[in-house]
Amino acid sequence: MPAEPAKLARNSLVVGLATVLSRLLGFARDMLIARMLGAGPVADAFLVAFRLPNLMRRVLGEGGLNAPFVPVYLDLRTEAGVEAARHFAGQAFAWLALALSVVTALGLLLAPWLVLAIAGGFHDAPATLAMATSYTRIALPFLAFTTLASLLAAVLNSEGRFLVAALAPSLLNLVLIAALVVALVTGMPSQQGAALIAAAVSLGGALHLLMVAIALWRGKTGLARPRLQWSPGMTRLVKLGGPALLAASTSQLVLLVATQIASAQPGAVSWLYYADRVFQLPLGFVAVAMGVVLLPAIAAQESHGDAAGRRQTIDRALLLGLALAVPAATALAWLADPIISVLFERGRFTEIDRIRTADAMRAFAFGLPFAVIAKVFAQVYFARQTPHLPLYAGLAALIVAILAGRSGTMAMPATNAAAAASLAFVTQAGVLGGFLLRDRLWRPQRRMLRPMLAIMAANLVMLAGIEAVMPRLLSSLSIDAALSRRIAALTLLCGVGCVLYALAGRLLGAFRLRELGRFGKTS
Numbered sequence: 001m002p003a004e005p006a007k008l009a010r011n012s013l014v015v016g017l018a019t020v021l022s023r024l025l026g027f028a029r030d031m032l033i034a035r036m037l038g039a040g041p042v043a044d045a046f047l048v049a050f051r052l053p054n055l056m057r058r059v060l061g062e063g064g065l066n067a068p069f070v071p072v073y074l075d076l077r078t079e080a081g082v083e084a085a086r087h088f089a090g091q092a093f094a095w096l097a098l099a100l101s102v103v104t105a106l107g108l109l110l111a112p113w114l115v116l117a118i119a120g121g122f123h124d125a126p127a128t129l130a131m132a133t134s135y136t137r138i139a140l141p142f143l144a145f146t147t148l149a150s151l152l153a154a155v156l157n158s159e160g161r162f163l164v165a166a167l168a169p170s171l172l173n174l175v176l177i178a179a180l181v182v183a184l185v186t187g188m189p190s191q192q193g194a195a196l197i198a199a200a201v202s203l204g205g206a207l208h209l210l211m212v213a214i215a216l217w218r219g220k221t222g223l224a225r226p227r228l229q230w231s232p233g234m235t236r237l238v239k240l241g242g243p244a245l246l247a248a249s250t251s252q253l254v255l256l257v258a259t260q261i262a263s264a265q266p267g268a269v270s271w272l273y274y275a276d277r278v279f280q281l282p283l284g285f286v287a288v289a290m291g292v293v294l295l296p297a298i299a300a301q302e303s304h305g306d307a308a309g310r311r312q313t314i315d316r317a318l319l320l321g322l323a324l325a326v327p328a329a330t331a332l333a334w335l336a337d338p339i340i341s342v343l344f345e346r347g348r349f350t351e352i353d354r355i356r357t358a359d360a361m362r363a364f365a366f367g368l369p370f371a372v373i374a375k376v377f378a379q380v381y382f383a384r385q386t387p388h389l390p391l392y393a394g395l396a397a398l399i400v401a402i403l404a405g406r407s408g409t410m411a412m413p414a415t416n417a418a419a420a421a422s423l424a425f426v427t428q429a430g431v432l433g434g435f436l437l438r439d440r441l442w443r444p445q446r447r448m449l450r451p452m453l454a455i456m457a458a459n460l461v462m463l464a465g466i467e468a469v470m471p472r473l474l475s476s477l478s479i480d481a482a483l484s485r486r487i488a489a490l491t492l493l494c495g496v497g498c499v500l501y502a503l504a505g506r507l508l509g510a511f512r513l514r515e516l517g518r519f520g521k522t523s
Contacts, residue, residue, distance in 0.1 A: 018166030025173035038348025049135035068240035090224030121263030138198035145205030172204030244387035250394030258417035261405035275360035282328035332365035367422025377432035454508035462501035
């Protein structure tokens with residue numbers, strides 16, 4: 001049966017706000033990292049070591065395990081009952097834990113090659129490579145902890161329990177902030193401080209697993225006993241798992257390609273990282289929420305053969321996602337300099353670091369709406385248990401990112417890498433949209449045109465307001481102003497934009513959920 005518009009919006013809001021909390025804590029963390037490490041060799045080494053755990057956290061947090069697990073779990077619960085689904089979850093946990101033990105051991109052994117796979121430019125910087133290898137080995141256990149936590153979170157999501165699963169990743173940032181505060185207060189040297197933060201990464205992963213396990217244990221479904229048994233459900237999970245996980249991780253693999261491009265210049269990895277952190281705030285709020293909430297909704301519709309409900313859900317998700325992504329992308333592009341300056345420009349993070357990071361963020365902003373569209377479209381094929389099509393779209397995106405990165409000017413590798421990532425998101429959205437049209441699973445409807453035009457018009461109103469207010473706040477945004485004054489000025493500037501966009505969007509009809517609920521009924 002079709003998901004109600006209000007329920008879709010409410011669940012998306014829950015996941016989105018929890019994700020924003022994690023991202024805001026991530027900003028606090030990154031402000032402290034920038035203060036302690038700046039954008040030099042130690043920062044490059046740590047951030048490359050952190051890239052792999054962070055990649056897996058994002059892939060899994062954005063529904064990487066949801067994609068293969070949720071449809072199989074829901075089918076078993078419908079066909080064989082709750083107890084059969086519980087046993088399947090226990091089997092999946094046991095086999096995944098065994099596989100992760102092997103992978104972690106191999107990762108510890110092959111850490112130097114992992115670093116070079118992410119940042120090949122470190123081959124000519126042996127000291128940076130050695131530091132990155134050490135930090136990678138310290139942080140690597142995080143991968144096992146967070147992957148197991150994500151499997152348990154997928155069980156919670158299957159049961160419609162989104163809050164704890166969405167909040168749990170924030171523990172990592174809380175632990176990292178505590179470690180950074182200790183390092184700064186004690187005046188710890190940067191290399192030693194980076195090692196402490198890497199250890200905090202693994203600790204944060206363990207706490208993430210513990211929190212989700214407790215939530216599942218205390219719920220109605222309960223925590224299934226892990227069993228190394230094989231079943232038809234496990235066969236289906238394995239067949240779906242590889243392609244689905246690769247397809248769901250495409251956006252993060254694109255960022256790995258971007259990191260590889262940026263590693264050609266000292267400091268560029270750090271510029272790209274800080275720009276990506278800001279970019280991930282709206283992407284996390286919109287795309288993660290869309291991915292986590294949409295998959296169970298569409299999977300349920302597929303199991304009931306509700307094609308009309310699926311089309312309605314896609315329409316609602318697209319309009320809701322773009323209503324948030326379009327103004328966010330505009331704000332990231334127009335306010336790149338003050339945002340980066342207020343967040344990071346202090347300590348070892350210099351003016352040139354701010355300029356290069358802001359340039360990269362503008363390049364990222366262009367791809368934000370397309371990343372959201374791709375996330376929405378991919379859920380249809382994950383729900384239908386045909387992940388090979390999102391995988392093809394992801395591979396096309398990766399090829400575009402590689403080609404764009406190689407053909408661009410290397411004078412500004414961080415900006416070039418971010419632009420390559422944006423082009424990859426455009427490609428992914430376009431290919432997935434083409435598949436949906438070909439398979440007649442969805443098509444844009446004429447009645448979507450009015451709210452889309454309203455979104456664009458409200459965005460222009462917001463931009464005009466920002467341009468009008470900006471000159472009056474320049475002195476308050478200056479690096480010479482007190483930090484509290486700069487934060488207040490940036491908050492005011494963003495607040496004016498949000499209020500103007502919300503008012504204009506409401507008046508023009510961009511945010512009427514009742515109207516969204518009617519899309520697809522006349523198709």
